[in-house]
Structures are given as C-alpha cells and as structure tokens.
Amino acid sequence: MLNAGMAAFSHRKVLQGYVSSRLQNNLHGIVQAGFEKNIYDKNGYDATASGPFAKLGAFYMLAYDRENTMNGFYAGAQLAGSFYRQEYRAIPVRGYAGSSTSVAYPSSTQSSYWVEGIIGGKVQLFETPFYIDVNVQPRYMVFSTKQDDIQPMIVPGFGQSSGKFNLGFSWNIAYFF
Amino acid sequence: MTHKKCLHLKMKLTKIFFLLIVLLAFYSCSSDDDICIGGEATPRMKIKFKTEATGKLKTLDSLYVNVDYGSGPVSVIARKVKTDSVYIPLRVDENPYTEIYVGLSKAAISSKIKINYTTSSQYVSPACGVKKIYENVNSSVETANPVVGAEQPQTQIIDENKTHLFLLF
Numbered sequence: 001m002l003n004a005g006m007a008a009f010s011h012r013k014v015l016q017g018y019v020s021s022r023l024q025n026n027l028h029g030i031v032q033a034g035f036e037k038n039i040y041d042k043n044g045y046d047a048t049a050s051g052p053f054a055k056l057g058a059f060y061m062l063a064y065d066r067e068n069t070m071n072g073f074y075a076g077a078q079l080a081g082s083f084y085r086q087e088y089r090a091i092p093v094r095g096y097a098g099s100s101t102s103v104a105y106p107s108s109t110q111s112s113y114w115v116e117g118i119i120g121g122k123v124q125l126f127e128t129p130f131y132i133d134v135n136v137q138p139r140y141m142v143f144s145t146k147q148d149d150i151q152p153m154i155v156p157g158f159g160q161s162s163g164k165f166n167l168g169f170s171w172n173i174a175y176f177f
Numbered sequence: 178m179t180h181k182k183c184l185h186l187k188m189k190l191t192k193i194f195f196l197l198i199v200l201l202a203f204y205s206c207s208s209d210d211d212i213c214i215g216g217e218a219t220p221r222m223k224i225k226f227k228t229e230a231t232g233k234l235k236t237l238d239s240l241y242v243n244v245d246y247g248s249g250p251v252s253v254i255a256r257k258v259k260t261d262s263v264y265i266p267l268r269v270d271e272n273p274y275t276e277i278y279v280g281l282s283k284a285a286i287s288s289k290i291k292i293n294y295t296t297s298s299q300y301v302s303p304a305c306g307v308k309k310i311y312e313n314v315n316s317s318v319e320t321a322n323p324v325v326g327a328e329q330p331q332t333q334i335i336d337e338n339k340t341h342l343f344l345l346f
Contacts, residue, residue: 044306092306093298094218096253096266099246103298103307151303162303 013037018055026061030078030118036156044092044102045153051084053157059118070131070176073121080139082157083111088150105147112144112155122174129176137168213305220308220334221264222292222341229325229345236261237346241286243278250278264337267292269309279324279344288324290344292316294334310335316342
C-alpha cells in the first residue's frame with residue numbers, strides 16, 4: 001500500500017509518504033519517509049529547522065471489515081529519526097519593563113530520535129483502489145543532539161514542541177496495489 | 178463469533194479509539210513553553226544599604242528606585258515601608274551599563290548611579306530562553322544626595338544570593 005501526504009499550513013511544509021505491507025495475518029509493516037521545513041516564531045523566538053526524517057514500524061489491524069480486510073482501525077508503533085539543519089536567529093533574553101532582547105546562534109546540523117505510536121483508521125473510497133487514512137501519532141522524544149544545550153523547539157517529523165511529548169495528526173489518501 | 182457479537186466488539190473498539198484520540202488531544206495541550214518561572218532567568222542585582230559614617234547596615238523607611246532601560250527612567254521600586262534590601266533588574270541588551278536613580282521620597286529620586294559591567298549569555302530553558310550574566314561589575318555614584326557612595330562587594334552577578342551592591346547614605 002502506497003501512501004502520500006502533504007501539509008502546507010502557515011509555516012509548516014511537509015512532504016511525506018509511506019509504504020505499508022502485510023507481514024502476516026493482521027500485522028502490517030510500515031516504512032515512512034519525508035521532508036519538513038518549519039518555523040518557530042513566538043515568545044521571542046525566531047527559529048527555523050529543515051531536513052529529512054524516516055520512520056520504521058508495524059501496525060496491527062484491530063477491527064476490520066469482513067468484506068474488505070483493508071477497511072478498519074489499526075494501532076502500532078514506529079521508531080523515528082530526523083537529521084536536520086537548524087538556525088536559531090533569536091532566543092529571547094527576558095528583561096524587565098519590556099526591555100527584552102535576543103541572542104542569535106549560528107546555524108548547525110542536529111539529529112533527533114523518537115518513538116511514536118500510530119492509531120488510525122482506513123476506509124476505501126467507493127470501489128476504487130484509493131483509501132482515506134486518518135491517524136494520530138503520539139510521539140515521545142528519546143534523544144536529541146543539541147547546540148550549546150539549546151532544547152530544540154522544532155524537529156522535522158516530530159513537530160513543534162520543546163517537551164518530550166507531542167501529538168501528530170494526519171490524513172492521507174492511500175493507494176492499494 | 179457471530180456477526181452480531183463481532184459488530185458489538187467493533188462498536189466498542191471504535192468508542193475506545195475515539196476516546197483515546199480525545200484524551201491525547203487534551204494531553205498534548207499542556208505546554209510549559211510559555212511561562213518562565215522566576216529565579217532561572219537573568220539574575221537581578223541585590224542591593225543593601227549602609228550608613229556612610231558608621232559602615233553599619235541601614236534599614237530605610239521608604240525607597241524609590243527608577244531604572245533607565247534605554248527609553249528613559251521607569252519606576253521599579255516605590256516603597257513607603259521599611260526596606261533593608263531590594264532586587265533591581267539590570268539591562269539585558271548590549272549596553273555596557275545600567276543607570277539607576279535612587280531617592281527616599283517620590284519627589285526627589287535624585288541620586289544617579291551608573292553600574293558598569295560586561296555581559297555573557299547562557300541558555301536556560303525553552304520558556305526562559307537565554308539569561309545574561311554580569312561580570313566586572315563596578316558602580317559609581319554620578320549624582321550624590323541622598324546616596325553618597327557605593328560599595329561593590331561582588332564584581333559578578335550570577336545569582337541573587339549575595340549582596341552585589343551597598344548604597345551608602
């Protein structure tokens with residue numbers, strides 16, 4: 001099954017696709033790759049990050065249609081990694097009475113690794129080989145390389161969060177062959 | 178499994194699935210990016226007071242401090258109660274000094290003290306960003322009365338524990 005998704009929200013530009021294939025019975029393997037460019041511009045920050053990411057995992061069909069076993073709900077897990085170029089043009093220095101300023105850091109190359117769950121559903125579009133696929137991905141950051149100990153605010157493929165936890169949501173059109 | 182049973186299980190799973198999504202959505206809203214809790218950010222300058230004649234610590238009956246952060250003096254401290262120490266935030270920009278104005282009444286905030294220093298930057302956290310650390314701090318009284326002198330027991334400001342400056346009255 002081939003799947004491609006694209007998102008072009010205000011700042012976030014993502015291009016990604018995944019291929020999943022039945023391993024046995026209800027277990028499917030999944031390989032995902034993409035490229036993301038994102039901007040973090042709030043609370044005095046001005047940062048950009050862009051780079052490719054890849055995910056590898058498996059999901060299990062929890063409940064499915066008897067007539068078409070590709071229709072149904074699934075849950076699974078993935079290991080993910082991202083290699084990206086980041087530039088923090090401004091990190092705030094919080095001052096008194098609105099006298100805040102910022103410090104700029106040169107651009108650098110970093111990488112991050114995380115695990116993510118995947119919970120979603122697939123429904124065939126009428127009698128075509130196309131499917132609509134909706135899923136959420138709770139993500140947990142395991143390890144990030146850092147520049148001068150700066151906690152990354154954006155990681156391609158992971159999203160916009162300085163915390164360890166993040167939630168992704170996506171809907172895609174999939175093609176079955 | 179009968180068809181009816183299977184359908185029932187499917188409904189149940191669907192419900193669990195949507196509940197999970199809602200719960201996750203709520204959980205993901207909690208973010209600690211926005212609020213910088215005090216003490217982690219740029220340290221303020223701790224000031225205490227002494228009587229010039231005796232060199233003993235002094236408690237003031239009232240105190241007014243204005244600070245120029247680059248766009249004219251703004252009021253930072255305005256107290257009509259007994260005060261033995263104050264914390265003054267210094268400038269965080271590239272300026273190599275901060276000018277503060279001190280007085281004992283609102284009508285006469287007349288002493289000007291210039292605090293010279295060099296700064297360096299240190300990353301703290303996502304919410305607090307970067308903090309400034311002040312080194313080679315030295316203060317001079319540019320305009321006397323009521324403050325007549327200054328003592329600098331600490332030449333660097335890296336935290337708010339020690340007294341960085343004594344103002345002599």
